[in-house]
Amino acid sequence: MPLALLAGACATVAPKIEPPQVSLESVRLLRIVDGNKAEISLGLRLFNPNATALAVNALDYEITLDGRPAARGRTVRAETLPPNGEARVELSGRVDTSVVATAMMALGAQLPVAYVLKGTVTAQDWPPLPFSRKGEIAISKFDSGVGSRGR
16 A cells, blocks of 8 residues: 555656746847937747746846846746747847947957846746856847837
8 A cells, every 4th residue: 555655646746847048149229219228129049948838928037248237127928938949039128328338349349248148937837947048149149230120
């Protein structure tokens, strides 16, 4: 009888879930507003390393560009991440123009811009899953064409 109880207990153990891997794919400067703020769009790539799909309910994020706080927020617009698959998420926010100026100087010198991206992904049926990523975004992924496309 004790063996049967152990077998039943093992069957109810929930599988371990790994947080999605999140990386910054693009930065787009949309426009300058209010004289000292810039509106930017961030493109993120989310990769699900799990064997099960993750239905993303929300993504809370905080990003720094070149060591300066750039944007933070929450999005509820995200696709379900397929098992061992990926999706893109577009975010927008406002940053101080000094962040943009620093990034533009790095771009002018043809240097990649360092970033830190951290936050949590809230997926259906799971507790919040934290993520953190440091990296550099190549100048080819940083679009500084203010006003080149309307919103």
